[in-house]
Amino acid sequence: xxxxxxxxxxxxxxxxxxxxxxxxxxxxxxxxxxxxxxxxxxxxxxxxxxxxxxxxxxxxxxxxxxxxxxxxxxxxxxxxxxxxxxxxxxxxxxxxxxxxxxxxxxxxxxxxxxxxxxxxxxxxxxxxxxxxxxxxxxxxxxxxxxxxxxxxxxxxxxxxxxxxxxxxxxxxxxxxxxxxxxxxxxxxxxxxxxxxxxxxxxxxxxxxxxxxxxxxxxxxxxxxxxxxxxxxxxxxxxxxxxxxxxxxxxxxxxxxxxxxxxxxxxxxxxxxxxxxxxxxxxxxxxxxxxxxxxxxxxxxxxxxxxxxxxxxxxxxxxxxxxxxxxxxxxxxxxxxxxxxxxxxxxxxxxxxxxxxxxxxxxxxxxxxxxxxxxxxxxxxxxxxxxxxxxxxxxxxxxxxxxxxxxxxxxxxxxxxxxxxxxxxxxxxxxxxxxxxxxxxxxxxxxxxxxxxxxxxxxxxxxxxxxxxxxxxxxxxxxxxxxxxxxxxxxxxxxxxxxxxxxxxxxxxxxxxxxxxxxxxxxxxxxxxxxxxxxxxxxxxxxxxxxxxxxxxxxxxxxxxxxxxxxxxxxxxxxxxxxxxxxxxxxxxxxxxxxxxxxxxxxxxxxxxxxxxxxxxxxxxxxxxx
Numbered sequence: 080x081x082x083x084x085x086x087x088x089x090x091x092x093x094x095x096x097x098x099x100x101x102x103x104x105x106x107x108x109x110x111x112x113x114x115x116x117x118x119x120x121x122x123x124x125x126x127x128x129x130x131x132x133x134x135x136x137x138x139x140x141x142x143x144x145x146x147x148x149x150x151x152x153x154x155x156x157x158x159x160x161x162x163x164x165x166x167x168x169x170x171x172x173x174x175x176x177x178x179x180x181x182x183x184x185x186x187x188x189x190x191x192x193x194x195x196x197x198x199x200x201x202x203x204x205x206x207x208x209x210x211x212x213x214x215x216x217x218x219x220x221x222x223x224x225x226x227x228x229x230x231x232x233x234x235x236x237x238x239x240x241x242x243x244x245x246x247x248x249x250x251x252x253x254x255x256x257x258x259x260x261x262x263x264x265x266x267x268x269x270x271x272x273x274x275x276x277x278x279x280x281x282x283x284x285x286x287x288x289x290x291x292x293x294x295x296x297x298x299x300x301x302x303x304x305x306x307x308x309x310x311x312x313x314x315x316x317x318x319x320x321x322x323x324x325x326x327x328x329x330x331x332x333x334x335x336x337x338x339x340x341x342x343x344x345x346x347x348x349x350x351x352x353x354x355x356x357x358x359x360x361x362x363x364x365x366x367x368x369x370x371x372x373x374x375x376x377x378x379x380x381x382x383x384x385x386x387x388x389x390x391x392x393x394x395x396x397x398x399x400x401x402x403x404x405x406x407x408x409x410x411x412x413x414x415x416x417x418x419x420x421x422x423x424x425x426x427x428x429x430x431x432x433x434x435x436x437x438x439x440x441x442x443x444x445x446x447x448x449x450x451x452x453x454x455x456x457x458x459x460x461x462x463x464x465x466x467x468x469x470x471x472x473x474x475x476x477x478x479x480x481x482x483x484x485x486x487x488x489x490x491x492x493x494x495x496x497x498x499x500x501x502x503x504x505x506x507x508x509x510x511x512x513x514x515x516x517x518x519x520x521x522x523x524x525x526x527x528x529x530x531x532x533x534x535x536x537x538x539x540x541x542x543x544x545x546x547x548x549x550x551x552x553x554x555x556x557x558x559x560x561x562x563x564x565x566x567x568x569x570x571x572x573x574x575x576x577x578x579x580x581x582x583x584x585x586x587x588x589x590x591x592x593x594x595x596x597x598x599x600x601x602x603x604x605x606x607x608x609x610x611x612x613x614x615x616x617x618x619x620x621x622x623x624x625x626x627x628x629x630x631x632x633x634x635x636x637x638x639x640x641x642x643x644x645x646x647x648x649x650x651x652x653x654x655x656x657x658x659x660x661x662x663x664x665x666x667x668x669x670x671x672x673x674x675x676x677x678x679x680x681x682x683x684x685x686x687x688x689x690x691x692x693x694x695x696x697x698x699x700x701x702x703x704x
Contacts, residue, residue: 114161114168114191117198121189122158122172133200136192140202147207150218151176151378159186166193172206179221179376179393185209208380208390215380218387223355224372226321227398229333229362232406232437238333238363240319242296246307248280248289253312255285261312265291268306268313290338293320320356321363321370327414329405331441331449332551332601334361361449362401362551372398402603404435409703416680416699417442423683425451425581426699429599431589431677436601439582444683452553455578456681459655460517460688461668462573464587465558467514467627468620469537473528477511477623481525483518489568494523497654497687514627515635517652523568534558534570534577539612540620542586542597543579549598550605556583574655581681588670589677591628591649594621597677625649628672636689637669643700646674650696652688667691673700 124130128148130141159171168191176183187209190201204211211217229238246269248262262280266273269292280289294300296317307313321336323329339347339355350368351357357371358364375395379387413426417440424442429435441450448454475481483505486495496519504516513521535558538544544558556579561567569575582599589597595616598609628649631637637650653668667685669692671678678696685691 112193112197114163114170114193114198115158117168117191117200118158118161118170118172118189121200122156125156125172126153128153134194134197136199136201140200143202143204144207147204147211147216150216150381152219161191163191163193167191168193168198174208176378176391178219178378178391180373180396181393183378183391183393210390211380212382214383215388216382217378217390218381219376219378222375222377222395224374224395225397226336226356227370227372227400228321229323229370229401229403231410232404232435234400234402235407237328237403237405237407238321238323241322243318243320243322244294244296244299244304245288245290245292245316245318246294246303247291247314247316248312249314250280250283250285250287250289250312252314255281257311261310262289262291264310265313268310269303288314288316293337295322295326298326324407324411325414327418327440327443329410329414329439330361331445331447332361332439332452334363334365335359336363362403365551366401370398370401372396403601404430404437404603405439405601406437409437410440412699412702413438413440416440416695420444420682420695422685423448423450423454424695425454425679425681426695427451427581427585427679428699428703429585429589429597429677430675431593431597431672432675434589434597434600435603436582436599437676439601449552450581450681450683452551452580452582454580454681455554455557456580456666456683457575457577457655457657458556458573458579458584459653459666459668460519460573461584461587461651461653461670461679462577462579463514463517463522463571463653464591464624464628464651464670465534465538465541465543466522466571466573467510468540468616468624469529469533470510470522470525471620471623472537472614473533475510475525475528477509477514477627479510480507481510481513481518481521482506483508483513483521484524485520487520487523487568489523490564492565492568494519494568494572496520499687511627511630512635514651515630515633517631517636519572522571526567526571531560535560536612536614538587540596540614540616541590542599543583545612547598547607547609549600549607550602553582553599554578554580555586556580573653581679584668584670584681585677585679588649588651588672588679590616591621591624592672592675592677594618625672637671637693639689639693639697640671640700643673643697645700645704648673648700652693654685654687669693669696671696671700676700676703678703 155175157173161170170189172187191198228236231237259277262277266276283289337359339351339357344351358367373396377392378390417424420442423445426440428438439451538558543556559576566575570577631650632640632648636652640648650671655666656663664684667682667688669680669688680692680696682691
């Protein structure tokens with residue numbers, strides 16, 4: 080539907096008043112008044128949208144001009160050449176209006192008459208538009224453009240117009256006194272914040288449709304639709320909204336679209352108007368200007384009987400699509416794998432050869448938060464991939480003998496292995512076995528071989544702990560210097576001062592699979608700075624890490640990934656305690672690589688990496704291609 084154009088601001092009027100001088104001002108002494116000066120000043124006044132300083136032949140002209148142009152925004156007006164013939168003169172004005180994505184241009188003729196002190200302008204509606212008749216006014220209505228789609232891998236549409244049902248209050252069907260009661264009943268029916276909706280409905284204009292909730296057409300509750308008729312003024316309006324295939328499909332990253340908030344309207348400096356559907360979160364909000372497009376507009380001449388005559392029309396220009404690397408089948412698999420997980424959770428899948436993010440899913444327990452990309456959690460023993468690289472650089476090899484006691488004490492703090500750690504792994508063992516079974520005490524015992532920056536350097540080589548502007552909200556992790564021996568010990572096993580997001584840990588695995596640094600990419604048109612780390616990962620180091628991670632599956636804590644289709648699977652499990660009240664809850668992690676795929680699974684509260692995150696990862700890998 081059309082909407083009125085914004086009215087001229089007081090700021091513009093004030094600016095126009097300051098810019099203008101009376102048109103009766105004289106030219107150089109002895110030369111006589113110059114009609115060109117009068118025409119130039121008239122053009123300046125018209126561009127400013129205020130002619131109160133213009134000398135007209137009739138005193139009512141400024142009010143008539145204001146009435147004619149009240150329904151449109153200001154135009155850019157320039158003066159042509161003025162010619163005089165005795166006491167009369169004429170000139171041309173060039174008008175340029177920005178109408179939607181187009182420019183409307185034309186010329187009008189101005190008649191002037193010489194007065195005692197200068198030239199006076201003869202008012203006529205044709206001064207503004209050559210076909211305007213007495214009594215007609217200009218009016219602009221706008222048409223919203225079609226929103227650009229969000230595309231996935233292969234430019235397959237992800238977010239595209241899909242049918243919806245808008246449920247709300249139609250104030251045309253109610254007296255103002257009845258609005259609050261109906262809004263209260265509707266809010267209760269659709270289970271939204273009642274006082275807030277009532278306030279919104281009461282404050283809206285007398286002709287407004289005040290939206291309470293939007294349903295995908297196929298998901299609208301029949302009980303709600305049936306009960307609408309029993310609430311005075313309640314109505315259902317069919318329409319379309321840009322939506323993903325399903326409600327949970329990468330929703331925390333893609334974001335949502337809905338009616339613009341007052342804050343968004345205010346901050347947009349005129350780009351967004353009340354009633355617009357705009358991006359409210361995620362990529363939809365960050366790239367709203369690109370996706371929104373350009374409004375269409377129609378300028379009409381409207382007479383006193385409200386008869387409209389179209390003078391110029393510009394169709395809206397649709398928004399430009401936003402390309403992503405999300406692979407639709409892979410994302411659906413990820414969402415399905417997380418569907419039954421209660422706590423906050425995430426699954427991120429990356430193609431190591433290119434860094435493309437194929438799936439970026441946050442589970443239902445995340446409640447709209449992008450756990451997958453911005454979650455900040457201790458990665459637990461999955462971080463031992465980084466610790467192992469640091470140790471390899473310090474001269475340790477996969478077959479080096481290390482001590483794995485049941486417990487170890489550092490500055491009075493006792494560290495132990497996880498409850499299911501195999502007793503056969505206790506004692507003097509090889510590093511590759513300590514890695515396969517995830518011996519915490521063995522890795523902590525090797526901390527003296529590392530420098531203060533060894534972990535941070537190894538992490539950077541694998542893509543962890545170095546931020547990149549990827550064009551979307553993301554957390555690449557943090558590996559900060561420990562402030563105590565206890566923190567240093569905890570950092571060796573992915574706790575202490577170490578934080579990561581599921582995306583960051585998927586990046587670590589992707590770098591191991593590829594054999595060089597991978598910087599994940601979600602938006603292929605967004606240039607990402609891929610500066611090499613100070614100490615790049617070598618082919619030999621990557622091969623040793625793959626050997627260690629393969630041992631996790633063959634004889635360690637990741638044995639549940641045996642027998643999957645495709646190439647050999649490499650993996651690492653992880654559990655990280657958090658909180659300060661025993662018994663401490665734990666984060667559950669598991670990461671894996673296979674062929675050209677790197678995956679990280681995270682569950683905020685779980686029993687163990689293999690027991691909680693493992694089945695989710697296995698389900699995903701069993702079906703991913």
